[in-house]
Structures are given as C-alpha cells and as structure tokens.
Amino acid sequence: MSEAIKRRADRADVIDGEAVAAQVRETVAETVERLQSAGVTPGLATVLMSDDPASETYVRMKQRDCADVGIESRHVELDTDAPQSELFETIEELNDDPAIDGILIQRPLTDSVDEPAALRRVDPAKDVDGFHPENVGRLVTGDPRFVPCTPLGIQRLLVEAGVELPGADVVVVGRSELVGKPLANLLLNRGDDADATVTVCHSKTDDLAAHTARADVVVVAAGVPELVTGEMLSSGSTVIDVGINAVGEGDDRKLIGDVDYESASQVVDAITPVPGGVGPMTRAMLLKNTVQAAARQADVELETE
Numbered sequence: 001m002s003e004a005i006k007r008r009a010d011r012a013d014v015i016d017g018e019a020v021a022a023q024v025r026e027t028v029a030e031t032v033e034r035l036q037s038a039g040v041t042p043g044l045a046t047v048l049m050s051d052d053p054a055s056e057t058y059v060r061m062k063q064r065d066c067a068d069v070g071i072e073s074r075h076v077e078l079d080t081d082a083p084q085s086e087l088f089e090t091i092e093e094l095n096d097d098p099a100i101d102g103i104l105i106q107r108p109l110t111d112s113v114d115e116p117a118a119l120r121r122v123d124p125a126k127d128v129d130g131f132h133p134e135n136v137g138r139l140v141t142g143d144p145r146f147v148p149c150t151p152l153g154i155q156r157l158l159v160e161a162g163v164e165l166p167g168a169d170v171v172v173v174g175r176s177e178l179v180g181k182p183l184a185n186l187l188l189n190r191g192d193d194a195d196a197t198v199t200v201c202h203s204k205t206d207d208l209a210a211h212t213a214r215a216d217v218v219v220v221a222a223g224v225p226e227l228v229t230g231e232m233l234s235s236g237s238t239v240i241d242v243g244i245n246a247v248g249e250g251d252d253r254k255l256i257g258d259v260d261y262e263s264a265s266q267v268v269d270a271i272t273p274v275p276g277g278v279g280p281m282t283r284a285m286l287l288k289n290t291v292q293a294a295a296r297q298a299d300v301e302l303e304t305e
C-alpha cells in the first residue's frame with residue numbers, strides 16, 4: 001500500500017493528495033532534467049483575465065509549482081475591460097512562441113469574452129488543460145493526448161489507493177466539461193487503470209442517494225457544500241471529493257468539500273480530504289502535461305508514457 005494512504009482505526013483511510021502530488025512533482029523534475037540535457041527547457045504560460053481573487057491565488061500557486069520542478073513560467077494578465085481581440089492576440093502570440101510549450105487560460109474568464117471561443121484558439125499541441133475540442137474528441141474516441149488535469153489527478157489517486165478500476169461501479173456526481181464529463185470518459189476507456197462501469201449524475205438526477213449508495217467509487221464534483229453525506233454511501237467504497245467551497249468569514253474562513261467528511265468517513269473505506277486531496281493533484285498533473293507537451297514538441301522520447 002502506498003505511504004500516501006493514512007490508516008485510521010474505525011474510520012476511513014485518508015488518501016493524502018499532497019503526498020501523491022509530491023511524488024508526481026519528483027518524477028516531473030527528473031523528466032525536466034532529462035529534457036534539459038537534450039537542450040529543452042519546458043515553458044508554461046498562464047493567462048488571467050478576471051478579478052476573481054481565488055483565480056489569482058491558483059495562478060500564483062501554479063507558477064510556484066513550475067519553479068519547484070524547473071519549468072519556466074510566464075504570466076500574462078489582461079484587464080477585465082480589455083477587448084476580446086486582445087485576449088485572442090495574446091493566445092496567438094503564445095501559440096507562435098517556441099519558448100512556450102503549454103498554455104493555461106485560467107477559468108472563469110471575465111463575462112465579456114466568449115470563453116469557448118478563446119479555448120478553441122489555443123494550439124491543441126499546447127493545450128495542457130485538455131479543453132480544446134480536438135483533445136476532448138481524442139479522449140472520447142479512446143486516443144487521448146492531453147486529458148484535463150483534475151480527472152487525471154483523480155485517476156492517479158484511485159490507483160494509489162489500490163482501487164481495482166476494471167469492472168468497478170463508479171458514480172460521478174457532476175457533468176461539467178472541466179471535471180465530470182472528462183473523468184467519466186477517462187474511466188470508461190479501455191485500460192488497466194480504467195475499464196470502469198460509469199454512471200454520471202447531475203442536478204436533474206432522480207434519486208442521487210440510490211446511485212451513490214451502490215457505488216464502489218463515488219466522485220463528487222457538484223460545487224455544493226457537503227451535498228453527499230454518510231447516509232448516502234456504503235461501506236467498502238472509496239470517495240473522492242473534488243469540491244472546493246469557501247465558507248465563513250475572516251478568521252473562521254475555511255475550505256470544505258462537496259462531501260460531508262465527518263459522516264462519510266465513518267462509513268466508507270477511503271476518502272480524500274479538502275484541502276489536501278484533489279486540489280494538489282490538479283496542479284501536479286498540469287506540470288506533467290506541460291513536460292509531455294515540451295517533449296512532444298521537441299521530438300524527445302520520454303521513457304514513461
């Protein structure tokens with residue numbers, strides 16, 4: 001069993017996302033060294049066009065992660081009242097820049113711009129978020145290139161937790177383009193770390209508890225604080241909580257998930273905490289996608305995947 005799984009007496013094991021993310025970063029740092037000896041320094045560009053303080057924090061964390069593993073990062077910040085054409089020009093410039101291997105457009109973009117149109121403009125070869133329709137299509141057709149970072153991170157956590165995915169009954173709560181849908185496709189595809197039987201639930205699902213209660217794996221990405229409680233879950237299952245909800249003010253401000261951790265951890269076998277679960281994995285997988293983009297663009301073969 002991986003040392004990232006913390007055993008708890010009479011309670012669910014805790015899947016330590018920070019520990020698994022540290023392992024991923026270590027492998028990425030080794031790959032960066034190998035690329036550098038072939039004359040390639042991977043570069044990631046982040047683009048922010050929003051006043052959302054959470055987005056600013058995330059972008060800063062991503063830059064720090066890059067520095068930790070030897071990826072060069074460049075940050076472009078656009079005024080929220082700048083015309084859409086300025087955003088599109090920025091994307092074109094980054095597409096054409098040989099020092100940039102990966103481009104991340106931090107979502108959500110300000111309301112005045114057409115977000116899907118912006119994401120379509122990113123060169124699919126630099127689309128380390130996996131949001132471009134070409135990369136979405138490749139995932140759905142079972143020939144993935146860049147898979148969105150959060151689903152990739154969740155798959156890795158399930159593997160680390162020792163979950164046997166082939167044949168497992170996986171219930172995904174949430175059908176967003178960012179998390180729910182790509183995760184469902186990833187786990188539905190053929191493969192040793194996939195081959196699951198996947199059900200996707202959403203706000204119109206008739207009886208959510210009936211689905212979550214019979215699942216081997218429940219992944220919750222609904223954006224609703226503590227939507228899933230222990231009563232809706234079964235012993236023997238593994239729960240992945242994707243939700244990040246800020247509650248409280250001032251000194252009482254804290255992050256909670258989409259799962260009621262207290263009640264769930266008294267029922268299930270293993271669970272991810274919030275914070276320290278899926279979030280760090282999302283950032284680690286961005287680094288992994290970026291070095292893969294750099295290797296592919298420089299035509300350097302990597303030993304792993």
Ligand SMILES: NC(=O)C1=CN([C@@H]2O[C@H](COP(=O)(O)OP(=O)(O)OC[C@H]3O[C@@H](n4cnc5c(N)ncnc54)[C@H](OP(=O)(O)O)[C@@H]3O)[C@@H](O)[C@H]2O)C=CC1
Pocket residue numbers: 150173174175176177178179180201202203204205208221222223224227242243244245258278279280282283
């Ligand atoms: N840890 C990480 O790295 C990341 C965390 N997040 C967090 O994950 C959460 C989800 O994000 P995202 O997928 O972008 O969210 P979206 O808001 O885009 O999608 C939420 C989904 O949940 C469904 N939903 C909402 N309420 C219910 C309900 N009561 N019962 C069942 N389904 C429901 C919605 O259904 P419908 O389609 O019918 O509206 C929708 O499909 C958020 O808390 C976000 O902050 C997101 C990305 C990365």
Ligand SMILES: Nc1nc(=O)c2c([nH]1)NC[C@@H]1CN(c3ccc(C(=O)N[C@@H](CCC(=O)O)C(=O)O)cc3)C=[N+]21
Pocket residue numbers: 057058061104105106107108129149150244274275276277278279280282283
């Ligand atoms: N183009 C794009 N790609 C994304 O991947 C993307 C995005 N836009 N927009 C927003 C969501 C959200 N997201 C998170 C990443 C890391 C943490 C994370 O590291 N969370 C820490 C806590 C961080 C804190 O303390 O605030 C944790 O859960 O432990 C959270 C959320 C990526 N997203």
